[in-house]
Each structure stands twice: as C-alpha cells, then as structure tokens.
Amino acid sequence: MVEPPLGITPTSELHAMGYTRYSIADGTLERVRRGWYAGSAADADAKAAVHIGGVLTAASATRHYSLWTPDDNRLHVLVARNASRLRSPGAQGPKGRETCLHWAVGTLTARAIASPLQVVKDAAHCLPLEHAVAIADSALNTRLLRLADLRPVVPAVARWCDPASQSGTESLSRVRLRRKNLRVRTQVEIEGVGFVDLLVGDRLVIECDSASFHDGYQSVRDYDRDMALIRQGYIVLRLKYRHVMFEWEKVEGLILAIVRARRHLWRGGGSAGTVVSLWSTWNRSDRARGSVRARHAPRHATSRHGTSIQDMTPGVDTVWTSDDLT
Ligand SMILES: [Zn+2]
Numbered sequence: 164m165v166e167p168p169l170g171i172t173p174t175s176e177l178h179a180m181g182y183t184r185y186s187i188a189d190g191t192l193e194r195v196r197r198g199w200y201a202g203s204a205a206d207a208d209a210k211a212a213v214h215i216g217g218v219l220t221a222a223s224a225t226r227h228y229s230l231w232t233p234d235d236n237r238l239h240v241l242v243a244r245n246a247s248r249l250r251s252p253g254a255q256g257p258k259g260r261e262t263c264l265h266w267a268v269g270t271l272t273a274r275a276i277a278s279p280l281q282v283v284k285d286a287a288h289c290l291p292l293e294h295a296v297a298i299a300d301s302a303l304n305t306r307l308l309r310l311a312d313l314r315p316v317v318p319a320v321a322r323w324c325d326p327a328s329q330s331g332t333e334s335l336s337r338v339r340l341r342r343k344n345l346r347v348r349t350q351v352e353i354e355g356v357g358f359v360d361l362l363v364g365d366r367l368v369i370e371c372d373s374a375s376f377h378d379g380y381q382s383v384r385d386y387d388r389d390m391a392l393i394r395q396g397y398i399v400l401r402l403k404y405r406h407v408m409f410e411w412e413k414v415e416g417l418i419l420a421i422v423r424a425r426r427h428l429w430r431g432g433g434s435a436g437t438v439v440s441l442w443s444t445w446n447r448s449d450r451a452r453g454s455v456r457a458r459h460a461p462r463h464a465t466s467r468h469g470t471s472i473q474d475m476t477p478g479v480d481t482v483w484t485s486d487d488l489t
Contacts, residue, residue, distance in 0.1 A: 170205030231331035364427030
C-alpha cells in the first residue's frame with residue numbers, strides 16, 4: 164500500500180493506493196471526516212485542517228514543500244467558498260490555537276495540502292509582505308514555481324521576488340532594505356571572494372546565516388571570506404537568524420547609520436574595511452538600561468577614515484577594522 168501524502172487522503176484515492184474498505188474496518192485507517200481517511204502516521208496539522216473542512220495552506224503548508232517557513236503557530240486552512248458553516252467566529256480549529264481561514268476560488272485539491280501557488284497566494288493575505296516574498300523566493304529558487312506563475316496571481320509579491328535568494332533571512336533583509344529605498348544588489352560576485360548575499364551601495368556587504376541554530380560564524384571559510392572582503396575595503400555585516408527575525412530594528416538602525424554617513428559608498432567612506440559582528444548577545448541589564456555598551460571593544464575600533472560604528476550606533480558589541488586583522 165502507498166502511504167498517502169501527509170498520511171491523509173480522500174476516499175476517491177484510497178483504492179488506487181491499495182486500501183480496501185477493510186482497511187477502515189481493521190483500524191489501519193481512521194475516518195477524519197466524510198470522504199477523508201488518515202493513516203496512523205498522518206500529519207497532525209493536515210488532519211486538523213481536513214477535520215474542519217479544508218486543506219493546509221500558507222505557513223502551515225510551506226514546510227511540506229521544503230519552503231522557507233516563518234515562526235507562526237496559527238493553523239492556516241484553505242476551505243471551499245461554500246463552506247458556510249465555517250464562517251462563524253472561532254472556527255473549530257485545535258484548542259488553544261488560532262485558525263486562519265482562506266477561501267478557495269474554485270474547488271479544493273484532492274490532497275490535504277494546497278498547491279504551491281495557492282500557498283504563496285494565501286501567505287500574501289495573512290503574513291507580512293516580506294514573509295510572503297521569502298516563501299515565494301524559496302519556491303522560485305527550488306524551481307517549484309516560476310516568476311511567470313506568480314506575476315498574474317500575486318503581483319505585489321512577485322515584484323519584490325528574487326529567485327537567486329539563498330535563504331529566507333536574505334529575502335527578508337533585502338525586501339526590508341529595498342522598501343527603505345536603499346540600493347541593494349543580490350548575489351554579487353566579488354573577485355577573490357565569490358558571491359556575497361547582499362551588497363548595499365558599493366561596499367556594505369551583508370551576509371545572512373540561514374539556520375536558526377548556529378551561534379557563531381559557520382565555518383573557517385566565513386572568516387576567510389570576511390578577511391578577503393576587508394582587504395578590499397568592504398564593510399561586512401554578518402547577520403544571524405535572530406538578528407533578522409527578532410532584532411531587526413537594531414540591525415536596520417546600524418545599516419541606516421552606515422548609509423547616512425555615506426560609508427557604504429567608495430567615494431564616501433575611504434578604503435579601510437570593517438567587520439561588524441552582531442552575534443554576541445547584549446545582556447539583559449544593558450537592555451533594561453536602554454543602552455548597549457561594547458563588550459570588548461578593540462583598541463582600534465575607530466576606522467582610519469571615519470567615525471567608529473560604535474559611535475554612530477548603539478548595539479554593536481564588537482567592531483574590528485582591517486587594522487586588527489592585518
Ligand atoms: Zn492564513
């Protein structure tokens with residue numbers, strides 16, 4: 164017998180998968196609602212979505228397509244437009260969990276999950292724009308969707324998309340900075356270094372660590388890349404998942420300070436390179452006082468050619484200049 168997608172399937176597919184009516188009688192399958200059956204290993208969210216009359220979509224569906232998935236505890240369910248009994252408030256989802264309903268234009272899929280295009284469309288309705296773009300970028304990057312698919316359905320998302328994006332954090336950073344009207348290029352190749360995630364102006368390089376569990380530079384290669392960039396005069400800002408997801412205000416303040424000082428331009432900032440590392444946490448007492456001091460500011464924290472990053476922006480706990488690394 165074939166395991167149905169997400170462990171749950173409509174009756175119409177059961178026979179083709181090798182199940183019989185005895186599979187229900189002998190407990191191999193569980194009836195979730197009329198016309199839908201689940202195996203013992205069925206996905207809990209998919210079961211809940213089918214139980215209330217729909218299928219998974221938006222942030223509840225993305226991980227099943229290996230797309231970027233935001234932290235979102237809601238159960239997102241696509242239901243048929245005629246599912247009027249679900250229009251009542253508090254729609255019958257799992258206890259203690261908010262259910263976000265989306266209304267299908269046509270008939271629902273015969274799977275327990277919406278199509279990738281529908282998933283992006285629904286994400287655009289109930290998630291921040293940059294989250295929908297990050298989901299769409301990951302679908303484009305893995306070639307699950309094409310820009311030509313997105314443009315007619317979700318033009319407001321498609322216009323911000325970039326299939327070259329390598330991670331959700333890169334997509335979020337790019338969209339937020341471009342919405343501030345900053346000139347941001349993606350996946351720029353720099354001689355002797357390779358491709359960098361984002362380049363703001365001429366020389367502010369932003370590298371985005373995609374995984375939430377890394378607590379430092381990912382590899383010796385990252386350090387080597389940073390040094391190679393610094394030797395050429397670039398400013399390198401390496402962001403971790405939590406900087407992008409939970410501390411963006413602080414990060415954006417830093418970037419805008421660099422831009423205001425015109426240090427992101429060759430003509431504005433001289434040639435000394437700088438690494439700005441945000442991955443040491445500022446401690447709670449600093450946060451409580453509303454100010455952040457450098458944990459261990461190096462003696463050469465001030466660039467040869469301009470103002471120290473720390474002078475411009477509170478919240479940076481470590482600054483190295485090329486003086487420290489050469
Ligand atoms: Zn939703």
